[in-house]
Amino acid sequence: LALETRLRRALEQDEFVLHYQPLVALTDGRIFGVEALVRWQIPGEGLLYPNHFIPLAEETGLIVPLGEWVLRTACARMKTWLDAGLPLEMLAVNLSPRQFRQGDLYERIRAVLAETRLPSRYLELEITETALMEDGPENETKLAALKALGVRIAIDDFGTGYSSLAYLKRFPIDKLKIDQSFVRDIPQDTSNMEIAAAIIAMARNLKLEVLAEGVEAEAQLAFLKRHGCDVAQGYLFGHPVAADAMQATLEAAM
Ligand code: G
Ligand code: G
Ligand code: MN
Ligand code: NA
Secondary structure (H helix, E strand, O other): OOHHHHHHHHHHOOOEEEEEEEEEEOOOOOEEEEEEEEEEEOOOOOEEOHHHOHHHHHHHOOHHHHHHHHHHHHHHHHHHHHHOOOOOOEEEEEOOHHHHHOOOHHHHHHHHHHHHOOOHHHEEEEEEHHHHHOOOHHHHHHHHHHHHHOOEEEEEEEOOOOOOOOHHHHOOOOEEEEOHHHOOOOOOOHHHHHHHHHHHHHHHHOOOEEEEOOOOOHHHHHHHHHOOOOEEOOOOOOOOEEHHHHHHHHHHOO
């Protein structure tokens, strides 16, 4: 079967799963949040990672129902974790460019929050620079509406998109997520170190939170801390894992 047909059927047959990766505060090392990351559990086969199916889902529009499933599933899980008393402050969910373009995005997000009874302040939407830069003016209104709803906005893969930086002062953004390509070769790659340090400094001056992605080594962590990075994510702290495993980790840390 063509991948598109399989993808469509997978959605009907509930073959997607969410993994969760810890978001860690660098001040005290605490897991304060999680990012939901989708995987495709093909029956009888292994887990398929998003790089293998998100682009096609985006192209075919299947990302809209898939993204809605991700949002609903992640919000519902977050609600059970909060009800269980786990000390989480944030759930991050990725929005694809096509999802962000939906005219009724605000209504859809509000509906999922109402349905799952997750207070909006716990939800952070991750949007890439590229998505934000498409179509311009109405995006400002769209983000303002989402902010008024109480959700938070993060720029994912910051530094890799085509952007003018001017949007940082126009748009109501809460957080920059420094792309892992700038973190990967710290402390060998001095250009990456300059870029990471500059993004952290800029974010702090603009009163934005800043998260470093892809932190794998103690030397990277030390560098990020020294430069005043708030929060981080990466294999050093934890891989993305299934919901039950994430819950066990969170319970053990209580
Ligand atoms: O773990 P990782 O392989 O999950 O993710 C690879 C890429 O897929 C990242 O760019 C990530 O943002 C994207 N991705 C993961 N989960 C989702 C999702 O639920 N929706 C969208 N749109 N992208 C996702
Ligand atoms: O684009 P986005 O930031 O949503 O995607 C996060 C991606 O980065 C996922 O594929 C996730 O599995 C991956 N990831 C998370 N932590 C690390 C890390 O420490 N190293 C590497 N190489 N990838 C990571
Ligand atoms: Mn992300
Ligand atoms: Na990223």
